[in-house]
Amino acid sequence: KKNIQIAIDGPAGAGKSTIAKIVAEALGFTYIDTGAMYRAVTYKALQQNIHLDDEEKLADMLAASTIDLKPSPQGQLVFLDGDNVSAEIRSNEVTSSVSQVAAHAKVREQLVEEQQKLAANGGVVMDGRDIATHVLKNAELKIFMSATVEERARRRLIDNQKRGIDASLEKLREEIALRDKKDSEREASPLVQAEDAIFLDTTALSIDEAAQAILKLAQERM
Ligand code: C5P
Numbered sequence: 298k299k300n301i302q303i304a305i306d307g308p309a310g311a312g313k314s315t316i317a318k319i320v321a322e323a324l325g326f327t328y329i330d331t332g333a334m335y336r337a338v339t340y341k342a343l344q345q346n347i348h349l350d351d352e353e354k355l356a357d358m359l360a361a362s363t364i365d366l367k368p369s370p371q372g373q374l375v376f377l378d379g380d381n382v383s384a385e386i387r388s389n390e391v392t393s394s395v396s397q398v399a400a401h402a403k404v405r406e407q408l409v410e411e412q413q414k415l416a417a418n419g420g421v422v423m424d425g426r427d428i429a430t431h432v433l434k435n436a437e438l439k440i441f442m443s444a445t446v447e448e449r450a451r452r453r454l455i456d457n458q459k460r461g462i463d464a465s466l467e468k469l470r471e472e473i474a475l476r477d478k479k480d481s482e483r484e485a486s487p488l489v490q491a492e493d494a495i496f497l498d499t500t501a502l503s504i505d506e507a508a509q510a511i512l513k514l515a516q517e518r519m
Contacts, residue, residue, distance in 0.1 A: 300419035310449030
């Protein structure tokens, strides 16, 4: 069995993290949530009142920060400068600001380097927006996961309700559509399906069905 790299990209709310976690667990691989890294940078910038358009300041801030992803029985935990910020990085404020921060090339360069180090030995399932196109160009399996915006908003609503964050379906739909637009239209590593990625529409699939589909493709490549 080979320790392959699995890249999963797609728009917000397509089910990437939920499904990536299941796939990683089933294969005994490490799950790496790159969105959490962009969220941690955004959280710190908001805390420090750094202007989200100030690429130099954000890059300097990030260079002086440590972001660690640690697996735990409750899922992946995110530590920023040693503090557990796993809940804070999911706030509405961070969610609505993260695409602005993630658009800066100097922020991306640093995080991509970190992500490549984490995946260097294989045995990873990494999810994000530019994993197949930039971070792990040689990944053995590349998946582009999507679902209709209505279905993604519906899933986010259920997710938020579980976390105790309130929002209306309509607001979530708008937020998701706007974030997708920003992520897809930015100049630095935009969200786009890699030529060699397999498209997986999860609109009508259960979590388990989507995970099984990816596991089957993974096993063929191991
Ligand atoms: O995956 P998640 O929704 O948590 O990602 C939050 C944001 O981080 C995305 O909307 C995007 O702006 C940014 N991101 C990115 N590249 C990645 C992962 C996330 O630009 N590889």
